[in-house]
Amino acid sequence: MAVPPESAAKAAAPQASGEPALRKEHTRRDHVVIRFAGDSGDGMQLAGMQFTTESALAGNDIATLPDFPAEIRAPAGTLAGVSGFQLNFSSSEIFTSGDEPEVMVAMNPAALKANLGDLAPNAVIIVDKEAFTESNLKRAGYESNPLTDGSLEKFQVFQVEVSRLTTLALHGMGLNNRAAFRCRNLFVLGMVSWLYQRPIESTIAWLEGRFKKNPELFEANSRALKAGFNFGETTEMFASSYEIAPAKIQPGRYRNITGNSATALGFLAAAVKSGRPLFLGSYPITPASDVLHELSTFKNFPVYTFQAEDEIAGVSSAVGAAFGGAIAITTTSGPGMNLKAEAVGLAVKTELPLIITDIQRAGPSTGMPTKPEQADLLMAMYGRHGESPLPIIAAATPSDCFDCAYEAVRIALKYMTPVVLLTDGQLANSSEPWVLPDPDKLPEIKVELRTDPKGFMPYIRDEETLSRPWAVPGTPGLEHRIGGLSSENLTGNISYSPANNELMVRTRSRKIAGVTREIPATQVFGDQGGGDLAILAWGSTYGSVREAVKQARDHGQSVSHVHLRYLNPLPADLGDTLRRFKKVMVVEMNLGQLIKMIRADYLIDAFGFNKVQGRPFKVSEIVNRINCALEG
Amino acid sequence: MATALTRKDFVSDQEVRWCPGCGDYAILAAVQKAMPEFGIPRENIVFISGIGCSSRFPYYMDTYGFHTIHGRAPAIATGLKVTRPDLDVWVVTGDGDGLSIGGNHLIHVLRRNVDLRILLFNNKIYGLTKGQYSPTSEIGKVTKSTPLGSIDYPFNPIKVALGAHAAFVARSIDVEQKHLGEMLKRSHDHRGAAFLEILQNCNIFNDGAFNDLSDKTIKADHQLVLEHGKPLVFGKNRDKGIRMNGMRPEVVAIGNGLSVDDLVVHDEKNLSLAFMLANFEPPMPTPIGVFYAEERPTYDALINKQLADAKAKQGPGDLRKLLNRGDVWDVN
Structure with a gap:
């Protein structure tokens, strides 16, 4: 993303947060991309998240991208242990966490080295000067000190004695060095909060809650926070602070939400709406575990969470819960998807409602567990033996995870089918402001458990949806058997009749194809009637693609964006919509999976733009590709 | 019924x-x-x-x-x-x-x-x-x-x-x-x-x-x-049993001075x-x-007890309240 020019207007400080004599200038900025980076034990995720909350409360539009290693505590000071949190906050609508940080906080040499290549030209770098010791430089692989050897000339480097100043702020509290050292992140947060004129009250309130049982640590952390804030105000190092005005966003009540939280809440909302209990069968796996953590705090709704012995038991227990009438969910990431395939096939065959959530990560095999990818689409489509179709829904943004989780449940129940919900590691952990939905206005989820024995058969079907009745154990007169063996139409009895088998396979296939009636008309961002280039995308690439298309259109290019939520079945009007464009480019974080489906279904000669680096597309990458495509 | x-x-x-x-x-x-x-x-x-x-x-x-x-x-x-x-x-x-x-x-x-x-x-x-x-x-x-x-x-x-x-x-x-x-x-x-x-x-x-x-x-x-509660007896004629020989169980014939009282009781x-x-x-x-x-x-039983206890402590689930939890802000 190109950095918008700084506003020339420099306003006087509107707030009296310091002595008049010390009052500094405010520089207005449209948006800022900042990255906090340090050792995984330095509390950078925490600092980033609190700064996000402060910015959200200040009314900015925000988008975040945490970036942390799979190792919980890699050796301190090494490149492998660097943990980062990027935040884009803006006075106008934004779609991504930003291509290039314009500000970076680096708590040690490794954090500097690992992130330097990503920074915007002339970026601001704030470092803890004291962490640049000989041994830390060596651990990071520096031969000379970058703070003194001139290698950072093209950046604005601010060297702050974070450790010493933090310790000074805590003087007299009797904390040991280690405890004091651990407050450095709050000092930095305070300093950055001043730099961008963020109120720190929300962070103090948060600290109060977090350290309710340890007043000493609350005191230490809030002292460090305030000391950092006051340091920003008083030091001569920073000539000016910045002001990012509130964004003009849709009215409503907001909260900041990550994709995993939104997913958990979406499932919960759907269960509440359906009047059925929620059951989650899951095995811990990065980056999906937070959904298990979050749902396990909602027991009073009621929500059952079952941490199973393995991935297979996670999905199998959910199949059992679905048989008994619960809203049954399993959550996992790629490796777990492989293991669940057989049980999902059973749910396809026995036509039980079940949601399989794949929070995709970079593969194959163990791959890069904390990094996002979109390479599980074809597995979701075809990764089961036999003809085994099921609906697939993919979320586009962190808050969209709520809507998609909700929709997945709605469709699973209406069509008595397993549904795959695809999100990814980027959506899972990044956050954005979310307009709280009104529970009364959520789409209806109607559950009619079969109770009437008259005319009951396990596989009689609804005329419109072709779904079979949900007849749960405990209902008198409906005793019946289901199973994985090929079964006779209507009765469900074991049948090896060739014609019957084809009838059942085709009926299930028609049932899933019929889900198209749930899909709204395809929205084209740009030229609804057609144009030079359509970018087709799905999932977390939404932000980068939308921003890139906006920029291209601002430059007068005829580029449009179609973003898919429903990947199976595809929208009925998608083929016709895409055919209105001279060129169709499919942007995916894989080597070309949706594109295969598009080409196969519509015989459209689409071309792909692909990336498998475990990192989201940069807006600039897509902009460049658009330029090539339009020239070529 | x-x-x-x-x-x-x-x-x-x-x-x-x-x-x-x-x-x-x-x-x-x-x-x-x-x-x-x-x-x-x-x-x-x-x-x-x-x-x-x-x-x-x-x-x-x-x-x-x-x-x-x-x-x-x-x-x-x-x-x-x-x-x-x-x-x-x-x-x-x-x-x-x-x-x-x-x-x-x-x-x-x-x-x-x-x-x-x-x-x-x-x-x-x-x-x-x-x-x-x-x-x-x-x-x-x-x-x-x-x-x-x-x-x-x-x-x-x-x-x-x-x-x-x-x-x-x-x-x-x-x-x-x-x-x-x-x-x-x-x-x-x-x-x-x-x-x-x-x-x-x-x-x-x-x-x-x-x-x-x-x-x-x-x-x-x-x-x-x-x-x-019964001794470990077996055999067609119920004439064999299991006795402890130190730490080891062994099969013994009942009779010749050995009675069921000498056998292990299940x-x-x-x-x-x-x-x-x-x-x-x-x-x-x-x-x-x-x-x-x-x-x-x-x-x-334990998991259902946890659910019941949570409900007794926190009240029945309230979606609206839950959504509004934490740091929220209003944009007018």
């Missing part, structure tokens, strides 16, 4: 398709006979199975039934029982289904003590796939997949169950209809995971595997029937004794009956 049920009420309209002479027929008959005695309405009974000959079982019971996938029945049953504690859930599995492909689920369901009745039909062979050795087949077993003899050391299902700290562990034999009926009742009456190994003859691929225990002329010398509550008896393999007599029975909170 429940008391009026008979054996016939539990017979489904499906033709039973096990091989003629299969031990599974006897087990099915015993289960169908035992069911009415339990007094549970049919609609509240669910049979869940995996894959294998034994796993066809649910189709033949006129209750709710779910014939699932290989080895996963304990996990599927867990999801059902946890969310539907009102149901009487039975798992039917075999030595391949339960101890090989599904071994992991079996040990975990036992340690968690989910309130399920688990019937493991042990015929020491893979029948449905036409005769490969199973995890309970003896070393040296010649089968289609082990032409030179099996080199796998076998599992003893009772030891697996005890090792997983199952709260109820028992064994019976397909042809011992009376004993099997009693063990089904004991399994049913137990609250928690009840593990019942049923030795079952596969007359096609492993005929006579339990001949010593089922042949009327010799079985009394090979069966050791465990009864709580105690279902004694886990060490259960482990010792589980180790009895030929030439020691094979114990049948309840090895171990312990009352311990069930997983499904």
Whole structure:
């Protein structure tokens, strides 16, 4: 993303947060991309998240991208242990966490080295000067000190004695060095909060809650926070602070939400709406575990969470819960998807409602567990033996995870089918402001458990949806058997009749194809009637693609964006919509999976733009590709 | 209503398709006979199975039934029982289904003590796939997949169950209809995971595997029937017993100065004794009956208690309140 020019207007400080004599200038900025980076034990995720909350409360539009290693505590000071949190906050609508940080906080040499290549030209770098010791430089692989050897000339480097100043702020509290050292992140947060004129009250309130049982640590952390804030105000190092005005966003009540939280809440909302209990069968796996953590705090709704012995038991227990009438969910990431395939096939065959959530990560095999990818689409489509179709829904943004989780449940129940919900590691952990939905206005989820024995058969079907009745154990007169063996139409009895088998396979296939009636008309961002280039995308690439298309259109290019939520079945009007464009480019974080489906279904000669680096597309990458495509 | 049920009420309209002479027929008959005695309405009974000959079982019971996938029945049953504690859930599995492909689920369901009745039909062979050795087949077993003899050391299902700290562990034999009926009742009456190994003859691929225990002329010398509070006596003439020789159990003849008072008295509550008896393999007599029975909170009861406690403490779930939790702000 190109950095918008700084506003020339420099306003006087509107707030009296310091002595008049010390009052500094405010520089207005449209948006800022900042990255906090340090050792995984330095509390950078925490600092980033609190700064996000402060910015959200200040009314900015925000988008975040945490970036942390799979190792919980890699050796301190090494490149492998660097943990980062990027935040884009803006006075106008934004779609991504930003291509290039314009500000970076680096708590040690490794954090500097690992992130330097990503920074915007002339970026601001704030470092803890004291962490640049000989041994830390060596651990990071520096031969000379970058703070003194001139290698950072093209950046604005601010060297702050974070450790010493933090310790000074805590003087007299009797904390040991280690405890004091651990407050450095709050000092930095305070300093950055001043730099961008963020109120720190929300962070103090948060600290109060977090350290309710340890007043000493609350005191230490809030002292460090305030000391950092006051340091920003008083030091001569920073000539000016910045002001990012509130964004003009849709009215409503907001909260900041990550994709995993939104997913958990979406499932919960759907269960509440359906009047059925929620059951989650899951095995811990990065980056999906937070959904298990979050749902396990909602027991009073009621929500059952079952941490199973393995991935297979996670999905199998959910199949059992679905048989008994619960809203049954399993959550996992790629490796777990492989293991669940057989049980999902059973749910396809026995036509039980079940949601399989794949929070995709970079593969194959163990791959890069904390990094996002979109390479599980074809597995979701075809990764089961036999003809085994099921609906697939993919979320586009962190808050969209709520809507998609909700929709997945709605469709699973209406069509008595397993549904795959695809999100990814980027959506899972990044956050954005979310307009709280009104529970009364959520789409209806109607559950009619079969109770009437008259005319009951396990596989009689609804005329419109072709779904079979949900007849749960405990209902008198409906005793019946289901199973994985090929079964006779209507009765469900074991049948090896060739014609019957084809009838059942085709009926299930028609049932899933019929889900198209749930899909709204395809929205084209740009030229609804057609144009030079359509970018087709799905999932977390939404932000980068939308921003890139906006920029291209601002430059007068005829580029449009179609973003898919429903990947199976595809929208009925998608083929016709895409055919209105001279060129169709499919942007995916894989080597070309949706594109295969598009080409196969519509015989459209689409071309792909692909990336498998475990990192989201940069807006600039897509902009460049658009330029090539339009020239070529 | 429940008391009026008979054996016939539990017979489904499906033709039973096990091989003629299969031990599974006897087990099915015993289960169908035992069911009415339990007094549970049919609609509240669910049979869940995996894959294998034994796993066809649910189709033949006129209750709710779910014939699932290989080895996963304990996990599927867990999801059902946890969310539907009102149901009487039975798992039917075999030595391949339960101890090989599904071994992991079996040990975990036992340690968690989910309130399920688990019937493991042990015929020491893979029948449905036409005769490969199973995890309970003896070393040296010649089968289609082990032409030179099996080199796998076998599992003893009772030891697996005890090792997983199952709260109820028992064994019976397909042809011992009376004993099997009693063990089904004991399994049913137990609250928690009840593990019942049923030795079952596969007359096609492993005929006579339990001949010593089922042949009327010799079985009394090979069966050791465990009864709580009673001395360990066996033999056609009830003239043999188990005595402790220091730390080692031994078979002794009663008489010549030895009486039943010198024998070990069975105690279902004694886990060490259960482990010792589980180790009895030929030439020691094979114990049948309840090895171990312990009352311990069930997983499904505990999880439902957590839900009830959470509701009592936090009140019923309120979606609107939950969504508004934490840092929220208004944009006008």
